[in-house]
Amino acid sequence: MTLNPRLVKESFAAVERVADKATAYFYGRLFAKNPHLRGMFPPSMDTQRDRLFGSLTRIVWSLDSPDGLAGYLEQLGRDHRKYGVSAEHYAAIGDALLATVRKFAEEWDEEIEAAWTAAYAAASGLMSRAAEEDAGQSPPWWLAEVIDHELRTPDIAVITLRPDQPMAYRPGQYVSVQTARWPRVWRPFSIANAPREDGTLRLHVRAVPGGWVSGSLVRHTRIGDTLLLGPPVGTMTLPQDASRDVLCVAGGTGLAPIKALVEQIVAAGRRREVHLLFGARRAEELYDLADLARLEARHPWLRVLPVVSDDPEYDGVRGKLPEVVERFHSWASHEVFVCGPPAMVDATTQRLQRAGVPLTRIHRDAVRGAP
Numbered sequence: 490m491t492l493n494p495r496l497v498k499e500s501f502a503a504v505e506r507v508a509d510k511a512t513a514y515f516y517g518r519l520f521a522k523n524p525h526l527r528g529m530f531p532p533s534m535d536t537q538r539d540r541l542f543g544s545l546t547r548i549v550w551s552l553d554s555p556d557g558l559a560g561y562l563e564q565l566g567r568d569h570r571k572y573g574v575s576a577e578h579y580a581a582i583g584d585a586l587l588a589t590v591r592k593f594a595e596e597w598d599e600e601i602e603a604a605w606t607a608a609y610a611a612a613s614g615l616m617s618r619a620a621e622e623d624a625g626q627s628p629p630w631w632l633a634e635v636i637d638h639e640l641r642t643p644d645i646a647v648i649t650l651r652p653d654q655p656m657a658y659r660p661g662q663y664v665s666v667q668t669a670r671w672p673r674v675w676r677p678f679s680i681a682n683a684p685r686e687d688g689t690l691r692l693h694v695r696a697v698p699g700g701w702v703s704g705s706l707v708r709h710t711r712i713g714d715t716l717l718l719g720p721p722v723g724t725m726t727l728p729q730d731a732s733r734d735v736l737c738v739a740g741g742t743g744l745a746p747i748k749a750l751v752e753q754i755v756a757a758g759r760r761r762e763v764h765l766l767f768g769a770r771r772a773e774e775l776y777d778l779a780d781l782a783r784l785e786a787r788h789p790w791l792r793v794l795p796v797v798s799d800d801p802e803y804d805g806v807r808g809k810l811p812e813v814v815e816r817f818h819s820w821a822s823h824e825v826f827v828c829g830p831p832a833m834v835d836a837t838t839q840r841l842q843r844a845g846v847p848l849t850r851i852h853r854d855a856v857r858g859a860p
């Protein structure tokens with residue numbers, strides 16, 4: 490079997506053009522052949538479909554850069570332990586995936602089939618080996634008790650959790666969360682604090698329209714409730730050797746991982762300059778400003794700049810974050826962290842690149858749909 494990234498990418502391009510049909514076919518086939526697997530998935534499959542296709546796209550387009558891809562697949566394998574995924578499931582999914590690309594690719598022959606079989610064997614092998622290794626040291630999921638629940642706006646809650654077992658993570662990472670109200674529905678949320686001695690974690694949650702987990706966390710969760718957490722994942726972390734000044738750009742609840750990173754810099758005691766631009770649509774949605782102001786008062790090297798985009802009366806810096814970022818400073822020599830609505834993250838990244846910041850120094854995590 491030969492791993493041939495070119496053949497996989499060419500056939501995948503045709504599947505990508507009909508992504509909706511292809512994912513519907515994939516799950517239809519998977520469940521028709523393996524009805525017992527349906528119970529492992531959430532009742533509503535919409536987000537699940539997008540997620541599957543997002544992961545697949547990322548895997549296929551990174552086949553040429555094995556190092557980054559291996560890290561991603563290993564993380565995916567560890568994260569899938571929370572679903573109870575086994576070797577039998579990998580085989581069933583591989584079978585449905587191959588049937589799907591065979592159906593939707595414009596060309597198909599033995600060579601393409603062999604390339605896909607090899608690619609899937611390599612990818613699922615990395616995932617399952619990482620899962621096995623992880624099983625020796627971490628649980629597949631954590632139970633976490635809600636020990637504080639603060640409604641900062643009618644839609645935004647800051648929730649503090651105490652996991653039942655220690656959870657090792659790096660500031661900037663995120664976890665999947667499941668509530669008792671919606672079994673099997675997992676949504677990712679960034680951890681909003683650097684690791685603490687008491688092991689507690691904070692989440693910043695905005696209830697979005699139609700958001701099953703986010704709505705349940707903001708409106709129906711109380712102190713004493715128990716949540717399920719998946720393992721910490723994500724790569725928007727502070728580089729080990731970085732000594733550069735830092736720019737952080739946070740849109741809305743995208744502040745969560747940024748705050749964890751700022752706390753990490755505080756804890757390390759390093760005196761690099763940190764500029765934090767925290768944007769919201771309206772002043773009352775700058776939900777964590779009091780806490781940020783306290784941090785700023787204690788650490789003169791930290792500058793927090795609140796930015797409001799949709800209120801012409803706001804008596805401070807107004808505008809959209811990508812534009813405001815350009816307005817103030819040259820960031821060409823900074824390490825940059827950007828988190829928030831995907832369109833804001835993309836626009837900010839583009840502007841920073843145009844202003845001379847290399848992409849390798851712009852850290853962001855595509856947690857699409859992490860409301």
Ligand SMILES: NC(=O)C1=CN([C@@H]2O[C@H](COP(=O)(O)OP(=O)(O)OC[C@H]3O[C@@H](n4cnc5c(N)ncnc54)[C@H](O)[C@@H]3O)[C@@H](O)[C@H]2O)C=CC1
Nearest residue numbers: 679740741742743768769770798829830832833856859860
């Ligand atoms: N680890 C991660 O990747 C995390 C990601 N998020 C994401 O952050 C987002 C936060 O959403 P909300 O609090 O509702 O933010 P929001 O929609 O209220 O906007 C927050 C800020 O982003 C700006 N903004 C929004 N859309 C923009 C656009 N198209 N172009 C330029 N600027 C734009 C607004 O002007 C405002 O300053 C969600 O999409 C969530 O998925 C949140 C937490 C963690």
